[in-house]
Amino acid sequence: MRGTSPTRRAPLLAIYATLVFAFIYLPIVVLILYSFNRDGVGGFPPRQLTLDWYRQLFADGPLWDSVLNSLLVACGAVALSLALGLLAALALDRASFPGKALFRRLVLLPLILPGIITGLSLLMFVVFAGMQLSLLTVFLGHGTALISVATTEIFAGLQKLDRAQEEASLDLGATPWRTFWRITLPNLRLSLIAAGLLIFTLSMDEIAVTFFLLGRDNTLPLEIWARLRRGITPEINAISTLIFAVSVALIIVWYRIRMRSVGSGAQQLLERP
């Protein structure tokens, strides 16, 4: 039976693509594997499988404290970034004001700038304002840096919003305020959720900006970092594996949500009469 699909065979390219995938996943696979290795990290092949490192992990108090700290900061960052990002997206979409171009670039800048720049400049600001370094400053840093994520995601969602719906609402007698709550916001629901998930994950993993704004309490990545400086233990493999598992779960959820709002483009491969 001769080939029928619009996608042709390209064996060399397929091999290359597989190699790239292997490169991307190799470290993660090794990490997970060795979290179960009795002899710890290093050496080959992994000898005895054990759950000891996980047991040790769960008994590790300070680590879970840092997890709690990270969660606090992350939830705060989500709230702050979403609120400001929503307003920023609306402003960019609907208002014109002097300095709008500058504003747009400024909002998106932390996304592309290396974290150290944003972190250091915020540090200078904190010192200038006479504040103490603490989880609060970390929260401010995350919230500010991640506004750009919310803005881009929500702005994209606004483009897909049917303007006529809002016009219809006003036409039927609803005030702009009511229209915003009853029409605009519900339509942005998916964008908000997707953005929220993304911000949460980025905040949980944030290191560069956090590095310079940290007080006494560590966030999870910084706690892991501190231990790394002291030496490698497979306990870190274990927590990393857990982080990986949670990340995968979150990304699957995020992807499903995104696809529902955007629509899948892969269906174009179907037949044409």
Added chain:
Amino acid sequence: MSGAANPQAASLDAKGPLLEVRAAAKRFGTRDVLKNISLNIASGEFLTLLGESGSGKTTLLRLIAGFEQPTGGEIWMAGERLDTLPPYRRRVNTVFQNYALFPHLNVRDNVAYGLRAQGALKSDIPGRVDEALRMVKMAEFAGARPATLSGGQQQRVALARALINRPKLLLLDEPLSALDANLRKQMQGELKALQREVGITFLFVTHDQEEAMALSDRIALLRDGTLEQVASPREIYARPATAYTAQFIGQTNLLRGEIRGGIATCGALRWPVEDADGPAVFSLRPEAIRLCTDGTRQISEVKFRASVRQQIYAGASELLEMDCGEGQLLRVRLPACGPMNGEREFVFAIADAIRVEN
């Protein structure tokens, strides 16, 4: 699917047909989009693939262009196997439905693309490009980008881009469907003239039967993946092979009834026929029926009475819907005759009642 037209009818070109489609079939997943298509296209002819959406006409075009592979059968061109060649090695060019002009190249580079790809002589290219653009009347747009052109202009460029390569066969995938009505009519005339001028074989795909009738030397009507009829426009209109063809091309009345003892009876109408007994369907074009003013009829005619149900004025003609009794409705096209009502007598020639397959 027998009937007056033999779908395998090749043109009477002494050199043999340019393109032969032999029992081609195409299946997508579990769906048979094309089933056993056999068709010959003569060199220099303008053949139209006509059909509804889903009939398989675009798929057949894509098989010939090389963007799909047949799941059965073969395609031959000028005595050599075609369907095993990739698209870039076929002497076939396509004008796409959405024109598919390269947005990052200007008109000149778009048109020259095929020549450059085939390694034509660098010094030849500018001259040939100018000639091609002149032919489609786009010479002054040579430096423009496609995004700045209107639909009609893009279409001409697409045409030039394809024709410059002097293909043996030019495929056109509903090229006029995106244009508005007036522009469409104008482009139809230009296309026909162009084809005659360059003498290249055109395979044209459309769902618009008027367009097909206006442009083609022959029409291949596709239905659900099979060829319903292949014939010239006049032939296909005057002698449709099936009820589907009769209804798809132009308008018609389908008279269903029975033949008994040499008499065909369809509702209130009866006339003598030479066919054997059994159920029968006849196609009767609305313009074949005329008003009977003097009450007489010829031996070769059928006379009947009917009352006017509806009258639609169309400038030069009128379309009347007639009630012949017992719920039988006929459509009659008459030259402009002023408002009519009540019962009248009508007449049509027996020869105009074409027997069709159901």
Added chain:
Amino acid sequence: MYSRTYKTIVAAPPLLWVGLFLLLPYTLMFAHSFWAVQDGTLVHHWNLANYQKLFTNPLYAGVLFRTMRIAASVTLCSLLLGYPLAYYLSFHSGTRKELLYQLVIVPLWVSYLVRGYAWKTILGSDGVLNGFLQYFHFTHAPVGFLLYSPFAVVLMLTHIYTPFVFLPIYASIEHIPRSLVEASQDLGAGPAPTFFRVILPLSMPGLLAGATFAFVLSLGDFLAPLLVGGSSGTMIANIVQTLFGASYDWPLGAAISVCILVITLSLLFLTERLEKRWSFK
């Protein structure tokens, strides 16, 4: 359709916030770069000494250039890995396209630290790779340069940024109407000429975006060198980090940061101009 009040309510808070927490801090950093440190304290003594130091001191200049070389290598490698992958997914993956796309995205969400740490365990002298090589007798002693070298930094950062580079390139390629590819082949161009004349030019916006992203973020990275760079793999951001830490010299650190900022902004500006020229193609 939107009243003045609406627009003000909507624009004011983010404007204020961004002005206070972004514009002001960046300005502060800019200002700091012109100040100096005397006897361990910050002095608002305006001068250009920091910039002089940055460009004349061979240590700083050397590290800066090494950093740019590393960033360029990372960008190049990420492109070499990410582009073919995007091309394959777009044109040759058939029904598995969605699944493969998700597979590429997943590592993006896995912690940076986790992935960096993984490389550390793989590349070390008693790491997984060395163990693997010795176990199969490819080598008899640990290979030294794998870890704590610029090589390791490039490797790790390439690993991090390949998915980042993949994303905009994939979006760009997906955006190309398939009818253009068919038209190119119809006109006689085989797969290779079609790629170079149609697909590559039209995917340029995505390629530029991805490359810029990889280059800029690699330029300012300080974590990778700390994890796997050792002393030979130090990058400019590490110097900044120490200047804000142990070797207390905020003005100098600010000056270097401003330098990184200027390079970043110039690159962004350049890419934007190029993209404008090439995206209405």
